[in-house]
Amino acid sequence: MIDTHAHIYAAEFDNDRDQVIQRALSQGVDKILLPNIDLDSIQPMLATEAQYPDICHSMMGLHPCYVNSDVKQSLSTIYSWFEKHHFIAVGEIGIDLYWDKTYKTEQEHAFITQLNWAKEMKLPVVIHTRDSIEETLQLLRSEQNGTLSGVFHCFGGSIEQAKAINDLGFHLGLGGVSTFKNGGMDKVIPSLDLDYVILETDCPYLAPVPHRGKRNEPSYTALVAKRIAELRGLDVNEVDRLTTENANKLFRLI
Template identity: 50%
Template sequence: MKLIDTHAHIFAPEFAEDQEDMVLRAKQAQVEQIFMPNIDNTSIEAMLALEEKHPGMCHALMGLHPCYVKEDYQQVLYEIESWFHKRTFKGIGEAGLDLYWDKTFFAQQQEVLRTQCQWAKQYQIPIVLHTRDAFKETLDIVQQQQDGSLTGIFHCFSGTVEEAHLAIEAGFLLGIGGVATFKNGGLEPVLQAVDLKHLVLETDSPYLAPVPYRGKRNEPSYLPKIAQRIAEIKSISLEEVALATTTNATQLFA
């Protein structure tokens, strides 16, 4: 059985004390690849260092997280974009919109998302979308930018069945994480209604640890717990979930 974690910030300070042990635990849990979305211009060095330590397993994505769009966003975007002239990346991210924490820079978040969608099309790589309390607003921009070549993941999907189908129609996969294991996570109807071919697995480490680790630091070795819950909801085997989601992720990030 092979698993792929499509979204984990394992370069974050939360892993400073046991980063190598954490990667080893992921391997032991049959997590063969981990995709690491960037945060802003200050997280790049740590992310690339971890990728260099574990080539073929840890993959860097490049982008600007919406919660880190501030007054200096144009300069930060310039710094981030400069990396595309130095090397290739597996994807753009973490991009998107966030109306949960702070609405101060929402217009700037929208501008940054449009720019990152354009990068995804220019470099022909997928984009990973953060949509906290902003699904409709994010989807509107994606639909405007869609020219048939834009692909990616609605990360940490926690919307309705209708929203799931809208994201899929827009050409995107759904990233399913620890929320699927929460008693009141609300994802059961979505997972029952959506075909496996539209799903990928993620942990969003160090956040949103699945049951029975809820409330603790999350890490990629917990990914089988998420896959198992999907299998239970869909009344299929864990192996079927692993094969389908690994195939989907491999094709997306090819």
């Protein structure tokens, strides 16, 4: 299995990162993809990747929650990293209208700028959408020139939104929300096109049942796979095979 979205470089893992990695491996999770969020996360992310080079693979991007009035300077610094290091994707980027709409215009600018980097460098994008799927789709439609690919991470939308995302050639990242009884995904997952589904945790956030409310970690990817298998009437090994194949292809991991 591949955890396609994990912040294991975060301080929450400083005391037991190695044990967390070992638990992931014991559950069959052998690749962990690391999305960047801001300028401060770059060094810990790269240090984690350097410590586990066969397992961890980093991305580079500016998360919408860290967009502010200094967005142009932040983007300039983020962009400069692509000349210094190999990254598997542009991410984590997107629009977040849940916490604060103060910098909505700046968020849109950052999103479009980073989509254009992805076109330029022929890299997939990892998109964060919170209370913003429709706004994000509108921007993505205007920028999609047939070369953009990527994933709407932490997908929790409707069947119609899933289809709209797939129609643009984008994948859906399913994580802990898929296991929540009140998450509504039990009605959506049975109708998804599994050729466009990949697994993730978004750890340390959004731990799946039965760990909801606690620190999430990559080993719990297996619980997400199990829930998808139950909802689709499939063997969990088939879900593992399909989603791993999808992730390897999208992020060109093999």
